[in-house]
C-alpha cells in the first residue's frame with residue numbers, strides 16, 4: 001500500500017490500482033489486488049484491460 005503524505009485529503013479513500021477496460025464503450029473495471037491474472041480480460045466485452053488507478057475506500061474488512 002502506498003500513501004501519499006504530501007497530498008493528504010480528509011476522504012476515507014485511497015488511490016487503488018485497478019484494471020480498466022480498454023474499450024471506450026465499456027466502463028468495466030476491477031481492483032488489481034482482487035485479480036489473480038497478470039493481464040485480465042474484461043468479463044463483459046472480453047477486451048484487454050489496462051492498469052489504472054482510482055480513488056476507492058480501502059478494503060479493510062472484506063474477506064471474500
Ligand SMILES: [Zn+2]
Nearest residue numbers: 021026042045
Ligand atoms: Zn469491457
